Amino acid sequence: MLAAPPPASSYGRRPLGERMIADLKAKLQRAFNPRSVAVVGDKKQSDYMWLNSLAHFQGKVYSVQIDPKEIPGIEALGVPNYKSLLDIPGPIDYALVSVPRPVAPRVLQDCIAKGVGAAAFFTSGFAETKTEDGLLLQASLTKMAQAADFALIGPNCMGPYVPGIGLRNNTDEAWGVSGPVAFISQSGGNLVNFSQAAAASGIHISKAVSYGNAIVLDSTDFLEYIVDDPDTQLIGAYIEGVKDGRRFFRLLRENAGKKPVIIWKGGQTPDGARATSSHTASLAESMAVWEALMKQCGVLRANDVDEMVDTVKALVMVKPGVGDRVGMVSMAGGSSVTITDTFGRAGLRVPELSADSYRKLGSFFNIIGGSYRNPLDAGQTFRSADLLVQMLETLRDDPQIDSVVLEMAARRGDRDPKLMEGLLPALQRFKEGTTKPFLMVVSPPQRVEHYERYAQLRDELTARGIAVYSTSQRAAATLRRVVDYYRFRQELQAG
Amino acid sequence: MSAASVVQQARQERRTLLSEIEAKELLKEAQVASTAPVLARNPDEAAKLARQAGFPVVLKIDSPDITHKSDVGGVKLNLGDEAAVREGWASIMASVQKAAPTARVSGLTVQKQARPGVEVIIGMTKDAQFGPVLMFGLGGILVEVLKDVAFRIVPLTQRDAAQMVREIKGFPLLQGYRGSEPADVAYLEGLLLRLSEFVDKHPEIKEIDLNPIFAYKAGAVAVDARVVLEPPEG
Numbered sequence: 122m123l124a125a126p127p128p129a130s131s132y133g134r135r136p137l138g139e140r141m142i143a144d145l146k147a148k149l150q151r152a153f154n155p156r157s158v159a160v161v162g163d164k165k166q167s168d169y170m171w172l173n174s175l176a177h178f179q180g181k182v183y184s185v186q187i188d189p190k191e192i193p194g195i196e197a198l199g200v201p202n203y204k205s206l207l208d209i210p211g212p213i214d215y216a217l218v219s220v221p222r223p224v225a226p227r228v229l230q231d232c233i234a235k236g237v238g239a240a241a242f243f244t245s246g247f248a249e250t251k252t253e254d255g256l257l258l259q260a261s262l263t264k265m266a267q268a269a270d271f272a273l274i275g276p277n278c279m280g281p282y283v284p285g286i287g288l289r290n291n292t293d294e295a296w297g298v299s300g301p302v303a304f305i306s307q308s309g310g311n312l313v314n315f316s317q318a319a320a321a322s323g324i325h326i327s328k329a330v331s332y333g334n335a336i337v338l339d340s341t342d343f344l345e346y347i348v349d350d351p352d353t354q355l356i357g358a359y360i361e362g363v364k365d366g367r368r369f370f371r372l373l374r375e376n377a378g379k380k381p382v383i384i385w386k387g388g389q390t391p392d393g394a395r396a397t398s399s400h401t402a403s404l405a406e407s408m409a410v411w412e413a414l415m416k417q418c419g420v421l422r423a424n425d426v427d428e429m430v431d432t433v434k435a436l437v438m439v440k441p442g443v444g445d446r447v448g449m450v451s452m453a454g455g456s457s458v459t460i461t462d463t464f465g466r467a468g469l470r471v472p473e474l475s476a477d478s479y480r481k482l483g484s485f486f487n488i489i490g491g492s493y494r495n496p497l498d499a500g501q502t503f504r505s506a507d508l509l510v511q512m513l514e515t516l517r518d519d520p521q522i523d524s525v526v527l528e529m530a531a532r533r534g535d536r537d538p539k540l541m542e543g544l545l546p547a548l549q550r551f552k553e554g555t556t557k558p559f560l561m562v563v564s565p566p567q568r569v570e571h572y573e574r575y576a577q578l579r580d581e582l583t584a585r586g587i588a589v590y591s592t593s594q595r596a597a598a599t600l601r602r603v604v605d606y607y608r609f610r611q612e613l614q615a616g
Numbered sequence: 617m618s619a620a621s622v623v624q625q626a627r628q629e630r631r632t633l634l635s636e637i638e639a640k641e642l643l644k645e646a647q648v649a650s651t652a653p654v655l656a657r658n659p660d661e662a663a664k665l666a667r668q669a670g671f672p673v674v675l676k677i678d679s680p681d682i683t684h685k686s687d688v689g690g691v692k693l694n695l696g697d698e699a700a701v702r703e704g705w706a707s708i709m710a711s712v713q714k715a716a717p718t719a720r721v722s723g724l725t726v727q728k729q730a731r732p733g734v735e736v737i738i739g740m741t742k743d744a745q746f747g748p749v750l751m752f753g754l755g756g757i758l759v760e761v762l763k764d765v766a767f768r769i770v771p772l773t774q775r776d777a778a779q780m781v782r783e784i785k786g787f788p789l790l791q792g793y794r795g796s797e798p799a800d801v802a803y804l805e806g807l808l809l810r811l812s813e814f815v816d817k818h819p820e821i822k823e824i825d826l827n828p829i830f831a832y833k834a835g836a837v838a839v840d841a842r843v844v845l846e847p848p849e850g
Binding site: 363364366367370407409413414416417612 | 749766768773779
């Protein structure tokens with residue numbers, strides 16, 4: 122079905138024995154928890170990008186640079202510089218190599234001689250150029266690393282990102298905060314995009330890595346390490362192709378039911394596949410096989426960074442649920458039909474409520490201008506935070522309802538600021554006291570002058586632990602995805 | 617013939633494509649119930665075998681070089697008596713001679729025509745990243761056009777087999793649609809699981825194509841089978 126099989130790697134297609142896996146994990150342990158880092162080849166031209174990325178790193182930082190023109194600038198940053206890795210006193214757990222392509226093999230040799238735990242090669246110009254030179258050079262690096270069983274990350278990558286200890290691969294990335302999600306990415310750009318989008322939703326990263334051309338270590342190897350990481354509760358990955366598909370499949374089968382894995386598959390269409398710079402040609406037909414893998418292993422699927430963040434948010438902030446019946450409260454009559462259709466298209470149901478619920482609602486609902494069928498049209502009845510919470514509680518307590526969704530417009534806050542003040546803590550209490558999934562939809566406004574109010578509301582709700590989605594489509598698609606995952610998990614535990 | 621000897625025979629003849637008879641013999645190990653074609657080397661033999669099998673019969677070209685028999689006019693269905701068999705023989709030989717003049721022809725196979733059932737397809741191909749993959753779908757010529765198929769990576773669990781069968785759009789046909797007989801879904805699931813185990817044990821098999829399988833209320837029968845071996849190692 123696909124093109125020629127990808128090249129082998131020492132941690133790759135050869136079946137990994139127990140000893141090799143233990144060795145791999147030990148090396149990655151050093152790479153993701155380094156006490157000492159060496160940056161090889163940083164330059165003024167890039168604004169000492171790597172050394173500056175490590176400005177807040179908790180351990181020791183060393184520079185290796187032989188160009189006498191660069192050394193003063195490096196030392197001015199307060200980083201000790203050496204002419205060779207081998208001159209650095211003490212062990213080096215992790216090295217970031219950013220040297221010109223022809224020098225890469227020599228530096229790799231030094232990494233091996235020094236006993237560096239793992240090294241990421243930012244250096245590019247290898248197989249991704251599809252030139253003979255690039256391919257030959259990549260082959261020689263691969264051979265050298267394999268012969269020494271060296272944990273080479275990349276080349277053409279950004280390496281590990283562990284915000285909690287200030288191990289960054291870019292000066293825009295957050296540091297000093299950490300969270301529950303790991304991210305393994307074939308693309309450095311997508312890693313940065315994901316970390317920024319997730320942070321905007323208050324979600325932070327435990328450990329991440331951009332692994333580029335994957336000549337030695339591939340996504341499967343990082344997964345092998347990350348599934349056992351106690352700081353990681355869920356795993357996201359951006360992948361174009363895998364080298365050891367059998368091991369990848371087996372690993373996910375054994376683990377995705379315990380720790381959720383979300384895969385964002387790159388190169389799903391023929392043009393998309395052409396755009397991938399990966400070592401395997403990911404053709405459109407193989408998407409059917411990727412889909413099979415995801416179904417068989419209980420892997421969640423994301424098609425872009427938004428879906429990835431939406432899904433992570435739901436797994437972290439929304440209580441688990443296996444039912445597809447949604448009880449909704451929506452702000453205005455017009456959107457009730459639309460929102461019902463939207464959830465229906467996502468494969469969820471917006472059913473009738475129980476007679477008991479209707480009785481409860483009837484007693485306080487203002488019928489003129491508002492309906493109290495599901496979805497509840499709360500436009501006019503929304504006079505107090507208490508009333509709104511009563512509506513939500515009625516839905517929650519209805520045995521015919523599995524999840525509760527509240528759609529709100531930020532503008533309401535402008536008209537009634539005191540109402541919002543009371544509402545936010547009330548919503549937080551509701552969410553915390555509820556075992557059923559609860560999501561909110563707050564859509565960005567049409568007009569620029571209302572944007573700040575919207576962002577404020579969204580961020581305040583997020584800070585209170587409520588998952589907020591910018592459209593009902595995204596909320597619906599996300600809910601469907603996580604319900605399917607929890608069902609898979611339930612079947613696994615039962616069977 | 618055991619599975620091993622079938623493979624050995626093909627290897628000796630430097631072939632990777634097995635004949636229908638060989639393919640069905642091989643798949644016996646996976647307990648794939650199939651119609652049993654018997655080779656006739658001439659029209660007289662064909663007529664005798666047809667009488668033995670019971671009419672109506674099906675005649676099919678037997679050649680290690682022909683993969684898609686229908687495409688070369690190599691299949692004649694519904695032959696109700698000896699005269700039809702002799703006519704069918706002549707017709708097939710003429711078609712094949714024209715469409716595939718260099719093909720090595722051992723003769724024609726004769727088998728009793730299977731009672732119609734719901735046509736499904738089960739196949740195996742090897743994905744370069746993930747290894748052996750099983751495919752299930754609506755069969756016959758429909759599969760080429762509609763592509764109503766589901767895939768699962770080997771090894772399959774019971775859940776995988778159950779899900780992949782129910783995943784196809786045409787599943788209602790398997791449940792019995794508009795008065796037609798339903799298919800033995802449990803049997804098909806079992807078949808998928810047995811093939812998964814079989815494929816795992818036989819890495820020398822590159823491709824399997826069971827199309828069509830006629831699924832009945834009880835059981836199912838592979839009417840045609842195609843197996844391709846991996847090229848010999850080294």
